[in-house]
Amino acid sequence: MSPGEGERGASIPRENRPIPEPGPNEVLLRMHSVGICGSDVHYWQHGRIGDFVVKNPMVLGHEASGTVIKVGSGVTHLKPGDRVAIEPGVPREMDEFCKTGRYNLSPTIFFCATPPDDGNLCRYYKHNASYCYKLPDNVTFEEGALIEPLSVGIHTCKRAGVTLGSKVFVSGSGPIGLVNVLVAKMMGAAAVVITDLSASRLEKAKEVGADFTIQVTTETPQEVASKVEALLGCMPEITVECTGVQACIQAGIYATRSGGTLVLVGLGPGMVTVPMVNAAVREVDIRGIFRYCNTWPVAIALLASKQINVKPLVTHRFPLEKALEAFETTRRGEGIKVMLKCDPTDHNP
Known part of the structure; x- marks a missing residue:
């Protein structure tokens, strides 16, 4: 639960409320x-x-x-x-x-x-x-709760056009970066490279299926893009940006193959400076996502069939x-x- 005005960040107060009565639907x-x-x-x-x-x-x-x-x-x-x-x-x-x-x-x-x-x-x-x-009997409550973040990955990878043989760059190894790794691999991506500041999060990314990891320290966006290309052996057709950090969005544009797609998942500042002309002249499509739609039945089917863990x-x-x-x-x-x-x-x- 959330604090009221003036208490923000101080506590998570618990409050007794009456048990609600469901309406007709x-x-x-x-x-x-x-x-x-x-x-x-x-x-x-x-x-x-x-x-x-x-x-x-x-x-x-x-x-x-x-x-x-x-x-x-x-x-x-x-x-x-x-x-x-x-x-x-x-x-x-x-x-x-x-x-x-x-x-x-x-x-x-x-x-x-x-x-x-x-x-x-x-x-x-x-x-x-x-x-x-x-939920089917073989899907746990926690898996059911995780359908929400998993849905972000499903919606993102559909918008990105991930398909058999795709080379994918995922920026950010938090929960949303990780579900995008899971879904991209399930949808047929041949290779996924992921970046993060945290070595432990990159280890988790390897555990869930990432092929390559890059721990970012002081590299410029162009240097990150070069490392992505070197590991994949080519520039990725698809980049999934999950941090919202300006430098990461820049790296995403530089890294994406001409004619490819960059999907912006992470939300950062309202205004960012990006190499838009670089994207424009190379026909890099920049797409956004807002939450998800029509993903719960898909996710339940994937979890029940053990296609995704x-x-x-x-x-x-x-x-x-x-x-x-x-x-x-x-x-x-x-x-x-x-x-x-x-x-x-x-x-x-």
Whole structure:
């Protein structure tokens, strides 16, 4: 949960709220596992991300899974006892973006833990039933919660056009960089090189399938690009930039093969200086992504068939009562994914 105005970054207060009553098309969930995202920490520390400003106390958490304990009168595909993964973005109206299948771009979308919408880091939570997806028996609650970051990788690699034989450069070895490695390899990438400042994060990247790693120290963007080319034996067709750091975006442009694609995933300053003419004259396509859409069924199928293994991403677990310790661990950049366990009777993965 998030502090109110004036308390930012000081604590993670716990608050007793009444158990919500699901509406006709909603389900009430007993929450189980909730992952902490960098955006949760940013709201806690700074009270805003871009134009999204925390004006009132807000419940954090949007990487989540739980068990259905009550269904609304109009819900037919779920029943009490079903284990589900929660897609946090729910369109509020059937606008042009929903009609074209890109509901993530709907300007009125509800999204967990984005002001003013509450998230699901709590014991009990109600959510639109159409955006709760039943988990197969062989997919754990934690895997269900990890579908949210995994979805960023799926959406990104689709937008990037990763295919059989692709050479891919991933910039940044945090959770989002790592899921992009996982998905790119699963989609047929022949070689993936990844960069980061942290040696331990690069070790994790190797563990999940990266072919080459580069620990960046004082290199210029052009030097990073040269190292990427040397390791791959060619310039990559696809670069996935997951840091939002200006120098990394510059390196991404320099590194990408002419006619290739750079996808900007990480969000940094609102204005950055980049070698735009270099990209333009070499026809490097620069694409953005905003969250994801239509990814939960794909992710569940991949996890159930064991095509993708996200379990190594979870490095820390805390009970809900130790939320502050969990958030501090994430803020310090320790481990990869910190998971909060919301059901006091079940702390299993």
